Amino acid sequence: MSLTQTTAVAPPIAAPGSLRLFWRSFAENRGAVIGLGVMVTLVLLAAFADVIARHSPIEQYRTHFLTPPIWQPGGDAAFPLGTDDVGRDMLSRLIYGARLSLMIGTSVASLALLTGTTLGLTAAFAGGVIDIAIMRLMDILLVFPSLLLAIVIVAILGPGLFNAMLAVAVVTLPGYTRLSRASALSELARDYVAATRCAGAGPLRLMFSTVLPNCLAPLIVQVSLGFATAILDAAALGFLGLGAQPPTPEWGTMLAGALQFYQRAWWVLAFPGFAILITVLAFNLFGDGLRDALDPKLKR
Amino acid sequence: MLRFLLGRVTLIIPTFIGVTFLSFILLHLVPGDPIEVRAGERGINPAQLAELRHEYGLDQPLWKQFLDYEMQIARGDLGQSMVTRQTVWHEFKALFPATIELTVCPITFALLIGLPLGVIAAVKRGSAFDYGLMGASVTGASMPIFWWGLMAILVFSVALGWTPVSGRISDQYFVQQWSGFMMIDCWRSDDAGACRSALSHLILPTCVLGTYPLAIIARMTRSSMLEVLHEDYIRTARAKGLMAPRVVIVHALRNALIPVVTVVGLSVGGLLSGAILTETIFSWPGVGHWLIESIQRRDYPVLQGGTLVVGILVILVNLGVDLTYGFLNPRIRR
Numbered sequence: 001m002s003l004t005q006t007t008a009v010a011p012p013i014a015a016p017g018s019l020r021l022f023w024r025s026f027a028e029n030r031g032a033v034i035g036l037g038v039m040v041t042l043v044l045l046a047a048f049a050d051v052i053a054r055h056s057p058i059e060q061y062r063t064h065f066l067t068p069p070i071w072q073p074g075g076d077a078a079f080p081l082g083t084d085d086v087g088r089d090m091l092s093r094l095i096y097g098a099r100l101s102l103m104i105g106t107s108v109a110s111l112a113l114l115t116g117t118t119l120g121l122t123a124a125f126a127g128g129v130i131d132i133a134i135m136r137l138m139d140i141l142l143v144f145p146s147l148l149l150a151i152v153i154v155a156i157l158g159p160g161l162f163n164a165m166l167a168v169a170v171v172t173l174p175g176y177t178r179l180s181r182a183s184a185l186s187e188l189a190r191d192y193v194a195a196t197r198c199a200g201a202g203p204l205r206l207m208f209s210t211v212l213p214n215c216l217a218p219l220i221v222q223v224s225l226g227f228a229t230a231i232l233d234a235a236a237l238g239f240l241g242l243g244a245q246p247p248t249p250e251w252g253t254m255l256a257g258a259l260q261f262y263q264r265a266w267w268v269l270a271f272p273g274f275a276i277l278i279t280v281l282a283f284n285l286f287g288d289g290l291r292d293a294l295d296p297k298l299k300r
Numbered sequence: 301m302l303r304f305l306l307g308r309v310t311l312i313i314p315t316f317i318g319v320t321f322l323s324f325i326l327l328h329l330v331p332g333d334p335i336e337v338r339a340g341e342r343g344i345n346p347a348q349l350a351e352l353r354h355e356y357g358l359d360q361p362l363w364k365q366f367l368d369y370e371m372q373i374a375r376g377d378l379g380q381s382m383v384t385r386q387t388v389w390h391e392f393k394a395l396f397p398a399t400i401e402l403t404v405c406p407i408t409f410a411l412l413i414g415l416p417l418g419v420i421a422a423v424k425r426g427s428a429f430d431y432g433l434m435g436a437s438v439t440g441a442s443m444p445i446f447w448w449g450l451m452a453i454l455v456f457s458v459a460l461g462w463t464p465v466s467g468r469i470s471d472q473y474f475v476q477q478w479s480g481f482m483m484i485d486c487w488r489s490d491d492a493g494a495c496r497s498a499l500s501h502l503i504l505p506t507c508v509l510g511t512y513p514l515a516i517i518a519r520m521t522r523s524s525m526l527e528v529l530h531e532d533y534i535r536t537a538r539a540k541g542l543m544a545p546r547v548v549i550v551h552a553l554r555n556a557l558i559p560v561v562t563v564v565g566l567s568v569g570g571l572l573s574g575a576i577l578t579e580t581i582f583s584w585p586g587v588g589h590w591l592i593e594s595i596q597r598r599d600y601p602v603l604q605g606g607t608l609v610v611g612i613l614v615i616l617v618n619l620g621v622d623l624t625y626g627f628l629n630p631r632i633r634r
Contacts, residue, residue, distance in 0.1 A: 031435070140318035143611050143618075147573035148591070152607055155595045156329045232444055236577060239446045240592060255447055262450060263458050273447025280442040288438065 032289020
């Protein structure tokens with residue numbers, strides 16, 4: 001009887017969970033919460049694009065070339081943000097573009113994270129020649145301006161969304177590798193790693209299940225900021241005609257298509273770029289907030 | 301000091317070889333045979349193909365080809381454009397001043413505005429100004445500059461007519477080329493109109509390309525100043541009764557500048573990335589524009605040589621920053 005009572009009373013006294021603690025320090029940063037809000041909205045837009053968008057992103061309305069947005073004279077209620085040069089609905093294209101941008105961000109960030117972390121951990125654990133070889137390779141990749149390197153890779157592989165994503169992943173690889181190597185090295189010097197090793201854990205177990213979880217915080221931040229870079233760089237490649245190809249509603253590609261008309265029709269230019277800005281900004285704000293919340297050293 | 305210098309210089313040799321290897325492998329990764337690509341759609345008969353392959357050393361083993369390539373670069377030969385038949389170095393040399401203009405001006409612009417803004421934000425920490433500047437800074441760092449540049453053209457050139465849309469100078473002026481730097485050449489030609497025209501062409505690209513470094517510099521200056529302002533020597537300076545501006549500018553800023561200067565130096569690569577986009581938007585006849593065109597024309601030797609030069613340039617700039625840093629800060633010389 002008394003036993004059940006104690007258990008019933010216990011929860012309120014218990015310290016708040018680590019998740020709640022995290023949220024508390026994260027929510028202090030208003031920018032980060034706004035960023036998270038925008039991210040959630042984008043995910044919803046992307047997930048329900050088929051329901052929300054009123055038109056197909058690639059359907060061309062032959063009677064509505066370069067229709068201005070609804071609040072300008074000549075606007076049409078069917079096309080709230082106007083249409084582009086071949087009569088496609090801007091708003092619908094933007095909504096479908098969110099799907100692409102999130103897909104690009106996710107694929108690039110996870111590819112770079114997986115490869116980079118594996119390389120970084122291998123370098124930290126193996127040391128010696130392997131360490132030097134991996135880190136020198138990363139130094140060489142870092143020498144080239146990132147967009148130039150991405151452009152060269154796409155030039156070799158041929159233009160297209162997939163190759164552009166691959167190129168951006170390669171370009172962002174050194175960041176993850178250096179970060180995971182550095183934090184793995186500092187963890188390796190700790191006593192708990194020595195203890196696990198003495199207990200007979202093999203190198204793989206040591207790498208991925210002992211050390212890696214303790215290196216995660218900076219990597220999570222890097223992923224969030226890497227999302228922003230990936231979306232920005234992929235859009236830049238699209239803009240240069242090397243990324244997603246028309247009629248794909250990728251925001252950077254839409255801007256490239258707007259080049260011939262933007263002096264007459266500002267909306268063809270303004271909205272896709274604004275969408276890129278808002279998305280990248282949201283991920284950057286979120287990443288900054290995440291870093292402040294996860295890194296106790298930066299807390300004041 | 302000499303040991304530090306030699307150490308840093310030897311460290312770049314493997315990077316250097318790696319960069320040349322990367323640019324060497326570039327041509328070999330392009331699908332198809334380089335000679336057949338060069339011959340284009342006209343085609344080529346097998347006997348000629350074999351002969352040309354031999355002439356270019358393509359029948360040699362890969363390591364031999366790489367050694368030959370290294371020797372070729374050591375002689376200063378970066379290859380030849382397939383389209384214009386000019387050497388890559390010749391083309392690069394002619395276009396490079398335009399790109400330097402488009403690197404130096406934005407950095408100067410960013411420093412002139414970013415430093416004071418960062419200092420003010422640090423001194424008035426927590427104020428509306430501080431929050432506003434940090435918000436603007438993260439926005440600037442998230443800006444897709446290709447869009448930003450086009451929007452600037454739309455507003456300032458097309459709608460308001462304040463600045464020209466593209467190019468380096470109006471067609472009506474002919475300026476004798478001497479240094480390749482438009483401003484210097486205009487100055488030498490003593491033509492006030494040409495000077496004004498060149499300057500007005502430079503304003504918009506400078507502001508657009510300077511946005512990202514401006515955002516980063518303001519942010520770095522602020523956080524670096526905040527750190528320094530907590531140091532004991534600042535308290536000592538204040539306790540001595542020195543005026544607040546003197547403490548901030550002479551005592552704090554000088555020490556806060558070191559990380560900022562490093563960031564500026566290391567961001568040269570980033571600026572060159574931005575220059576590719578900015579040059580494309582403003583039709584600026586520089587290296588970035590040239591590289592993009594080389595892709596569109598499938599002029600692979602230009603892409604290869606140009607990328608290599610840019611890579612070497614970044615290595616040298618980074619080395620320079622490293623050495624200056626060691627010079628400024630004796631603690632890292634060991």
